[in-house]
Amino acid sequence: xxxxxxxxxxxxxxxxxxxxxxxxxxxxxxxxxxxxxxxxxxxxxxxxxxxxxxxxxxxxxxxxxxxxxxxxxxxxxxxxxxxxxxxxxxxxxxxxxxxxxxxxxxxxxxxxxxxxxxxxx
Amino acid sequence: xxxxxxxxxxxxxxxxxxxxxxxxxxxxxxxxxxxxxxxxxxxxxxxxxxxxxxxxxxxxxxxxxxxxxxxxxxxxxxxxxxxxxxxxxxxxxxxxxxxxxxxxxxxxxxxxxxxxxxxxxxxxxxxxxxxxxxxxxxxxxxxxxxxxxxxxxxxxxxxxxxxxxxxxxxxxxxxxxxxxxxxxxxxxxxxxxxxxxxxxxxxxxxxxxxxxxxxxxxxxxxxxxxxxxxxxxxxxxxxxxxxxxxxxxxxxxxxxxxxxxxxxxxxxxxxxxxxxxxxxxxxxxxxxxxxxxxxxxxxxxxxxxxxxxxxxxxxxxxxxxxxxxxxxxxxxxxxxxxxxxxxx
Amino acid sequence: xxxxxxxxxxxxxxxxxxxxxxxxxxxxxxxxxxxxxxxxxxxxxxxxxxxxxxxxxxxxxxxxxxxxxxxxxxxxxxxxxxxxxxxxxxxxxxxxxxxxxxxxxxxxxxxxxxxxxxxxxxxxxxxxxxxxxxxxxxxxxxxxxxxxxxxxxxxxxxxxxxxxxxxxxxxxxxxxxxxxxxxxxxxxxxxxxxxxxxxxxxxxxxxxxxxxx
Numbered sequence: 001x002x003x004x005x006x007x008x009x010x011x012x013x014x015x016x017x018x019x020x021x022x023x024x025x026x027x028x029x030x031x032x033x034x035x036x037x038x039x040x041x042x043x044x045x046x047x048x049x050x051x052x053x054x055x056x057x058x059x060x061x062x063x064x065x066x067x068x069x070x071x072x073x074x075x076x077x078x079x080x081x082x083x084x085x086x087x088x089x090x091x092x093x094x095x096x097x098x099x100x101x102x103x104x105x106x107x108x109x110x111x112x113x114x115x116x117x118x119x120x121x
Numbered sequence: 122x123x124x125x126x127x128x129x130x131x132x133x134x135x136x137x138x139x140x141x142x143x144x145x146x147x148x149x150x151x152x153x154x155x156x157x158x159x160x161x162x163x164x165x166x167x168x169x170x171x172x173x174x175x176x177x178x179x180x181x182x183x184x185x186x187x188x189x190x191x192x193x194x195x196x197x198x199x200x201x202x203x204x205x206x207x208x209x210x211x212x213x214x215x216x217x218x219x220x221x222x223x224x225x226x227x228x229x230x231x232x233x234x235x236x237x238x239x240x241x242x243x244x245x246x247x248x249x250x251x252x253x254x255x256x257x258x259x260x261x262x263x264x265x266x267x268x269x270x271x272x273x274x275x276x277x278x279x280x281x282x283x284x285x286x287x288x289x290x291x292x293x294x295x296x297x298x299x300x301x302x303x304x305x306x307x308x309x310x311x312x313x314x315x316x317x318x319x320x321x322x323x324x325x326x327x328x329x330x331x332x333x334x335x336x337x338x339x340x341x342x343x344x345x346x347x348x349x350x351x352x353x354x355x356x357x358x359x360x361x362x363x364x365x366x367x368x369x370x371x372x373x374x375x376x377x378x379x380x381x382x383x384x385x386x387x388x389x390x391x392x393x394x395x396x397x398x399x400x401x402x403x404x405x406x407x408x409x410x411x412x413x414x415x416x417x418x419x420x421x422x423x424x425x426x427x428x429x430x431x432x433x434x435x436x437x438x439x440x441x442x443x444x445x446x447x448x449x450x451x452x453x454x455x456x457x458x459x460x461x462x463x464x465x
Numbered sequence: 466x467x468x469x470x471x472x473x474x475x476x477x478x479x480x481x482x483x484x485x486x487x488x489x490x491x492x493x494x495x496x497x498x499x500x501x502x503x504x505x506x507x508x509x510x511x512x513x514x515x516x517x518x519x520x521x522x523x524x525x526x527x528x529x530x531x532x533x534x535x536x537x538x539x540x541x542x543x544x545x546x547x548x549x550x551x552x553x554x555x556x557x558x559x560x561x562x563x564x565x566x567x568x569x570x571x572x573x574x575x576x577x578x579x580x581x582x583x584x585x586x587x588x589x590x591x592x593x594x595x596x597x598x599x600x601x602x603x604x605x606x607x608x609x610x611x612x613x614x615x616x617x618x619x620x621x622x623x624x625x626x627x628x629x630x631x632x633x634x635x636x637x638x639x640x641x642x643x644x645x646x647x648x649x650x651x652x653x654x655x656x657x658x659x660x661x662x663x664x665x666x667x668x669x670x671x672x673x674x675x676x677x678x
Contacts, residue, residue: 004521005473007231007232008231008517008521009135009472010138010139010220011221011230011231011239014217015217017139017140018215021213022209022213025356028356029191029359032190033189033190033355036192037195063271064542066272066275066276067275067537067538068538068625069626070276070278070279070538071530071538072622072625073279073442074279074529074530074533077282077285077286078526079615079618080283080286080449081237081526082600082601083604083608084287084289085289085293085600085601086601086605087453087456087457087604089604090604090609095454097609097615098453098608100619101615101616102450106446107623108623108626108627109442109626111627117630117634120430120434120435125470128472235600238522238525239525242525242528245529245533248537249540256544267544268541271541
């Protein structure tokens with residue numbers, strides 16, 4: 001195995017150990033902890049009232065909008081990463097290319113701002 | 122081609138190294154909860170835990186034992202499978218991110234080129250634990266909290282990404298060791314100085330990402346009782362707790378590496394002091410920086426009142442993102458024109 | 466001496482199997498949230514495969530963008546719809562027709578690419594360390610040679626931003642938005658007026674004490 005693959009292999013092992021670290025205490029808790037279930041205890045918590053509505057409520061459209069805008073900005077960040085690493089070699093050409101790209105997206109950001117899509121009440 | 126024995130030995134070595142990271146981390150988490158209660162206690166003119174052990178030093182262990190003995194409640198209406206998986210989904214990325222953290226020169230488990238990107242990817246996965254916990258509970262408060270917290274996390278992740286990009290620009294590499302070594306040459310070369318606004322942006326987004334006070338509307342005891350883990354009890358709850366504190370330590374560590382020179386001594390290149398302190402190993406400086414940032418976490422919790430949700434979103438989108446963008450442009454220009462003394 | 470254990474191959478096939486299995490579960494699972502989570506698993510497995518093929522940067526970007534962002538939106542949507550499983554009815558058969566058409570097309574394209582005449586060699590046991598980091602390679606060509614497609618991508622993102630807002634956002638919402646800076650900058654004198662006045666004195670001639678109820 002090369003250094004590259006062995007590095008990622010140790011990350012894989014680490015993820016596995018991370019899962020084990022999560023799993024073992026929970027299993028131990030199941031073994032050690034007592035078990036006295038009753039219907040009231042196992043019902044959904046709603047400050048003592050019986051739950052009177054389904055919890056899967058439709059949410060404000062703003063949450064979805066934030067998620068969509070996040071995807072777009074995340075993509076922008078994905079483009080920024082390789083650019084940032086190579087700016088020393090691409091020099092002024094890279095700077096101009098990214099200036100146009102970011103400029104276009106800043107237009108979108110200004111539109112978003114002016115439309116009030118960033119306002120929460 | 123290697124043979125089986127060397128492979129097994131290599132695997133065992135990897136596991137040993139990981140245990141050497143995870144075990145101290147777990148102890149740190151345990152004592153961070155103790156430190157939090159003590160520090161905030163003294164800030165509020167109380168004493169904090171002082172019953173279990175000398176100065177209450179055994180309190181975290183008592184807490185763990187207590188959590189182990191608590192009944193694990195499985196709400197009838199919940200989605201049983203996902204309800205059980207959610208805490209593991211929140212702890213695994215919080216731990217796995219440590220794989221690429223360098224503690225000293227060449228003391229790192231996985232020295233990958235795309236270290237910063239890996240950290241960013243792992244922190245973006247963290248939202249799943251919360252979302253799934255909130256949804257699988259099939260209860261209103263967890264669901265509200267999960268949606269709030271997910272929207273908050275992703276909003277601050279943009280600003281966080283921009284702050285990362287600023288560091289990459291300055292260092293010209295995504296490898297964490299290279300980034301730390303690029304800050305060599307004295308305390309004034311640490312990126313906290315030339316990238317000061319990004320440093321602040323990163324820190325604020327880091328606090329918001331971990332859902333800590335003053336951005337803890339996901340927990341908001343006074344409005345939605347405890348947030349996404351209302352329905353959790355016993356050890357599964359403990360795992361969420363563990364993940365939150367492990368993430369706090371992680372954010373502090375990343376901040377020290379990217380902006381505060383990692384393991385570099387603050388007295389480097391300072392005439393007398395540099396010589397006198399050169400015997401101190403780098404890891405001590407790194408730990409000192411992490412400890413300071415963790416103290417700032419607790420300090421913020423004890424000092425600031427909780428933000429309202431619209432204020433949180435406003436701060437993330439209308440303040441941090443523009444600030445980070447403007448500073449990115451400045452840094453990019455500075456890198457291209459090789460602005461001394463940082464970018465030449 | 467024992468033979469070497471083919472770790473790379475085993476990990477590769479494990480992730481490939483995981484990818485295929487979770488892709489099947491996306492379709493077979495009758496619960497939308499579980500489907501979405503299987504899709505997350507599928508993305509994760511394919512990212513692992515990409516990383517094994519030395520596309521380190523692309524693999525991590527796949528996790529960052531698809532797992533971290535796109536699937537979060539999916540989950541937002543499917544989590545807030547009322548939970549119910551979708552029953553199998555006859556209209557589903559129609560989808561099988563469409564699906565198999567797409568499958569045939571896809572297999573055709575795959576066959577074309579993998580065809581030996583194309584000289585693309587897949588060697589599983591010949592993974593080598595990349596001489597140049599993926600991000601550097603992308604950065605050095607994307608912003609110079611392929612600058613026009615890159616800018617077009619920027620315009621596409623702009624269109625997407627505007628479309629997302631204009632489709633989902635109505636400006637005539639109920640206006641209870643707080644102006645935070647106004648709230649913070651408010652001074653006591655804007656809200657409170659202190660009036661100087663003389664204290665009222667009880668009248669001399671009223672001998673009766675004031676009755677309180």
